[in-house]
Amino acid sequence: MAEAVTFDSGGVRCVGHLHRAAREPGPCVVLCPGFGGTQDTPALMAAAHGFAVAGYHALTFDYRSFGLSDGTPRQVVDLSGQRADIAAAVAFARELDTVDPAAIILWGTSLGGAHVIFSAAGDPGIIAVIAQVPFNGFPRRVEGRSALGTLRMLAVLSDDWLRGRLHLPPHRIPLVGATGELAVMTGDDAQDVIAGMASPTWRNEAAPRALLDMMRYRPDTVASHVACPVLVCAGTDDVQATSESTDVLAERAPHGQLRRYDATHFDFYREELRAVVLAEQIAFLDRVLA
Numbered sequence: 001m002a003e004a005v006t007f008d009s010g011g012v013r014c015v016g017h018l019h020r021a022a023r024e025p026g027p028c029v030v031l032c033p034g035f036g037g038t039q040d041t042p043a044l045m046a047a048a049h050g051f052a053v054a055g056y057h058a059l060t061f062d063y064r065s066f067g068l069s070d071g072t073p074r075q076v077v078d079l080s081g082q083r084a085d086i087a088a089a090v091a092f093a094r095e096l097d098t099v100d101p102a103a104i105i106l107w108g109t110s111l112g113g114a115h116v117i118f119s120a121a122g123d124p125g126i127i128a129v130i131a132q133v134p135f136n137g138f139p140r141r142v143e144g145r146s147a148l149g150t151l152r153m154l155a156v157l158s159d160d161w162l163r164g165r166l167h168l169p170p171h172r173i174p175l176v177g178a179t180g181e182l183a184v185m186t187g188d189d190a191q192d193v194i195a196g197m198a199s200p201t202w203r204n205e206a207a208p209r210a211l212l213d214m215m216r217y218r219p220d221t222v223a224s225h226v227a228c229p230v231l232v233c234a235g236t237d238d239v240q241a242t243s244e245s246t247d248v249l250a251e252r253a254p255h256g257q258l259r260r261y262d263a264t265h266f267d268f269y270r271e272e273l274r275a276v277v278l279a280e281q282i283a284f285l286d287r288v289l290a
Contacts, residue, residue, distance in 0.1 A: 016061030034110030
């Protein structure tokens with residue numbers, strides 16, 4: 001049973017859940033969601049439970065303006081704010097009596113996979129990083145988006161960015177949409193993806209303004225500063241986080257390891273594959289702590 005917890009992140013109240021393991025004090029995995037993700041989505045909950053069963057305390061949390069955490073306007077991805085939330089979650093975990101403060105692990109998926117690389121580069125106390133299908137720059141061509149669709153997206157991006165500057169309500173769009181729809185991520189399996197993300201707090205919408213900042217957001221520029229072991233889990237058929245972009249993270253990290261799976265980006269959130277991936281991630285941590 002997970003225990004609800006709260007912690008402060010620069011004046012913003014963040015809400016999390018602590019999944020306790022049997023060993024005390026023991027290592028703790030801090031799990032960081034992806035773009036628009038929340039801690040109660042099935043894949044994130046399954047990962048936290050799996051780590052706890054394997055003997056690792058697991059701390060999930062919602063970024064500011066998402067899920068159960070405070071912050072306005074809602075459904076707005078703030079890259080620097082989310083990294084501050086991760087740092088606050090790590091600080092909170094280190095203060096727990098049941099956690100070994102010298103054994104904090106960062107786990108992140110998609111955009112969260114980029115965040116954990118940046119966070120570990122600035123925190124030499126992190127002992128291991130798991131970056132699952134990590135974002136490392138946009139692909140040259142977005143799957144399921146035509147030239148006209150790209151122009152529409154740029155128009156929405158510009159409008160939402162301007163609304164942010166003028167402190168007006170965001171111009172939100174779907175996170176996931178079918179091929180040809182105006183959404184952050186598109187594909188023929190959109191409905192399956194949405195069904196797999198279903199949870200009490202996840203909403204299929206977000207302000208697209210963050211995509212402008214993400215055009216310059218490259219964790220490979222800091223990967224060489226991550227001193228701890230890094231496991232990069234990538235999909236060979238991933239059109240969001242392509243092999244070209246993910247492989248370089250493992251190459252530039254001094255103690256980087258790369259594990260490829262015959263999978264798409266969203267296959268990692270499906271039960272069949274996520275159980276296999278999680279087992280290998282736990283084995284990686286067991287080797288690190290040994």
